[in-house]
Amino acid sequence: MVFLVSFTIRRKNLPIPILRSSFADMDLKGHLTFERNEHAAKDFGNIYHFMPSAVLHPKSVSDISSTIKYIFEMGTSSELTVAARGSGHSLAGQAQAYRGVVIKMESLREPEMSFHTGELPYVDVYAGELWINILHESLKRGLAPKTWTDYLHLTVGGTLSNAGISGQAFRHGPQINNVYELQVVTGKGDVVTCSEEQNTDLFYGVLGGLGQFGIITRARIALETAPKMVKWIRVLYSDFAIFSKDQEHLISSDTSFDYIEGFVLINRTGLLNKWRSSFNAKYPLQASKFNSEGRILYCLEVAKYFNPGNSDLVNQNIDTLLSELNYIKCTLLLSEVPYVDFLDRVHISEIKLREKGLWEVPHPWLNLLIPRSGIHKFAQEVFGNILADTSNGPVLIYPVNKSSWRNKTSMVTPDEDIFYLVAFLSSAISSSTGKDGLEHILTRNKRILRFCERSVLGVKQYLANYGTQEEWKAHFGTRWEVFSSRKSMYDPLSILAPGQRIFRKAT
Numbered sequence: 001m002v003f004l005v006s007f008t009i010r011r012k013n014l015p016i017p018i019l020r021s022s023f024a025d026m027d028l029k030g031h032l033t034f035e036r037n038e039h040a041a042k043d044f045g046n047i048y049h050f051m052p053s054a055v056l057h058p059k060s061v062s063d064i065s066s067t068i069k070y071i072f073e074m075g076t077s078s079e080l081t082v083a084a085r086g087s088g089h090s091l092a093g094q095a096q097a098y099r100g101v102v103i104k105m106e107s108l109r110e111p112e113m114s115f116h117t118g119e120l121p122y123v124d125v126y127a128g129e130l131w132i133n134i135l136h137e138s139l140k141r142g143l144a145p146k147t148w149t150d151y152l153h154l155t156v157g158g159t160l161s162n163a164g165i166s167g168q169a170f171r172h173g174p175q176i177n178n179v180y181e182l183q184v185v186t187g188k189g190d191v192v193t194c195s196e197e198q199n200t201d202l203f204y205g206v207l208g209g210l211g212q213f214g215i216i217t218r219a220r221i222a223l224e225t226a227p228k229m230v231k232w233i234r235v236l237y238s239d240f241a242i243f244s245k246d247q248e249h250l251i252s253s254d255t256s257f258d259y260i261e262g263f264v265l266i267n268r269t270g271l272l273n274k275w276r277s278s279f280n281a282k283y284p285l286q287a288s289k290f291n292s293e294g295r296i297l298y299c300l301e302v303a304k305y306f307n308p309g310n311s312d313l314v315n316q317n318i319d320t321l322l323s324e325l326n327y328i329k330c331t332l333l334l335s336e337v338p339y340v341d342f343l344d345r346v347h348i349s350e351i352k353l354r355e356k357g358l359w360e361v362p363h364p365w366l367n368l369l370i371p372r373s374g375i376h377k378f379a380q381e382v383f384g385n386i387l388a389d390t391s392n393g394p395v396l397i398y399p400v401n402k403s404s405w406r407n408k409t410s411m412v413t414p415d416e417d418i419f420y421l422v423a424f425l426s427s428a429i430s431s432s433t434g435k436d437g438l439e440h441i442l443t444r445n446k447r448i449l450r451f452c453e454r455s456v457l458g459v460k461q462y463l464a465n466y467g468t469q470e471e472w473k474a475h476f477g478t479r480w481e482v483f484s485s486r487k488s489m490y491d492p493l494s495i496l497a498p499g500q501r502i503f504r505k506a507t
């Protein structure tokens with residue numbers, strides 16, 4: 001099933017020939033396309049498809065600024081909106097603009113990536129740059145960003161508009177924590193540089209701001225010395241309370257692992273044997289006899305970075321850390337991989353899924369941030385009952401410390417010091433009406449959300465997908481006032497990021 005949106009066409013929508021001729025006056029270094037723009041009406045979610053009227057392929061920041069200025073100056077006489085599109089890995093049309101202009105951020109390839117290698121190293125990048133390219137270029141200088149997403153073929157502007165959360169976030173916070181400066185084009189077309197010292201309100205507003213206040217055109221990203229190798233470890237638990245206690249214990253220490261995540265496994269056959277193509281079992285005989293079938297298991301996934309010279313020391317450190325945990329002993333799996341392979345691990349799965357035609361399917365993902373106080377109740381009902389024996393894709397679960405997150409950004413988190421990211425990363429089979437069908441998974445997601453609401457767990461959605469402003473108000477809670485007043489200040493006509501469905505353009 002695909003949601004083809006058919007809003008009533010209003011008078012203020014300019015027909016394409018008129019649009020084409022009015023944009024023709026603009027002095028662009030790049031260009032606009034008015035046909036064959038179907039790619040801009042697609043995203044990774046593959047559920048929502050909104051056709052734009054035009055796609056801008058900018059070659060300079062002023063291309064973006066003059067396009068927005070032009071639309072802003074039309075005022076309420078036009079319904080044209082503008083969506084920045086990074087790599088289009090949104091899930092529900094967030095980077096699309098129905099009958100508007102989509103800006104293909106990957107076309108803006110200036111300024112060139114430039115590194116500063118002083119005491120606080122950083123890199124300046126254009127916002128359409130992919131994190132994987134930043135990784136490769138940084139490593140040439142022995143450096144790397146501090147914090148990641150699990151998948152790196154996403155753009156800087158796309159993840160900074162959300163948060164960018166992964167297994168390093170318990171220590172370094174999300175990616176929006178590790179940015180020193182941004183260049184932004186506001187909804188009025190103004191080009192503004194902002195940071196913690198300069199235009200602070202815009203800086204915090206844009207970070208996690210869902211593209212509402214401006215289009216990020218350049219970012220200055222914090223770097224650290226990069227390790228060469230990673231010791232990558234998985235262990236299993238059958239008891240959720242013990243699993244989460246161990247996860248929380250690990251994130252509480254400064255000398256813990258460098259990456260801490262986890263996932264839920266429901267009724268998987270021959271689990272450890274399948275993983276043994278990439279991992280070595282510490283106790284191979286016992287591991288080969290381990291039966292995962294019919295069980296709910298929790299996998300703790302951790303990693304410790306190291307350089308070839310200090311492997312022994314790191315092994316001792318890992319032994320100490322593992323000795324403090326209560327996992328099922330025979331399930332200990334270990335692997336050693338180059339740092340770059342560890343970070344780019346999801347891309348390997350992408351290649352395999354693409355080969356099988358299973359990458360470009362609908363992805364009805366649901367990402368939740370759950371306060372620590374509610375996680376046991378949540379696990380009991382959702383993993384033990386709602387999910388039952390279904391397995392439509394990975395279910396990630398790991399805690400983070402709120403104290404290491406910047407609290408002035410637009411991103412909304414639960415009101416507790418520790419909260420969990422729980423991500424249901426489902427893939428659907430378009431033609432199926434069974435448990436792997438889109439309808440079934442969407443209904444299941446709704447059941448999970450209803451349970452959270454009924455139980456008043458204080459859950460927040462991440463990469464949220466709401467249809468009405470009322471729902472967004474509830475999402476932002478006490479922070480709605482700041483969020484909406486920033487909107488009036490930086491994008492008063494609500495031109496930007498209409499696909500988030502938070503504000504509607506004033507007409």
Ligand code: FAD
Nearest residue numbers: 086087088089090094149150151155157158164165211216
């Ligand atoms: P797009 O989908 O192109 O855009 C997303 C939103 O940001 C849109 O509203 C768009 O208008 C806006 N936007 C894009 N560029 C700009 C810009 N330059 N300025 C202002 N607004 C802009 N997220 C995590 O946090 N952690 C993960 O581990 C993680 N793993 C993922 C794995 C996969 C396989 C996928 C598909 C997604 C994953 N995500 C993860 C989600 C991902 O971070 C978001 O979907 C992100 O928005 C994708 O970046 P993008 O460049 O594709 O953005």
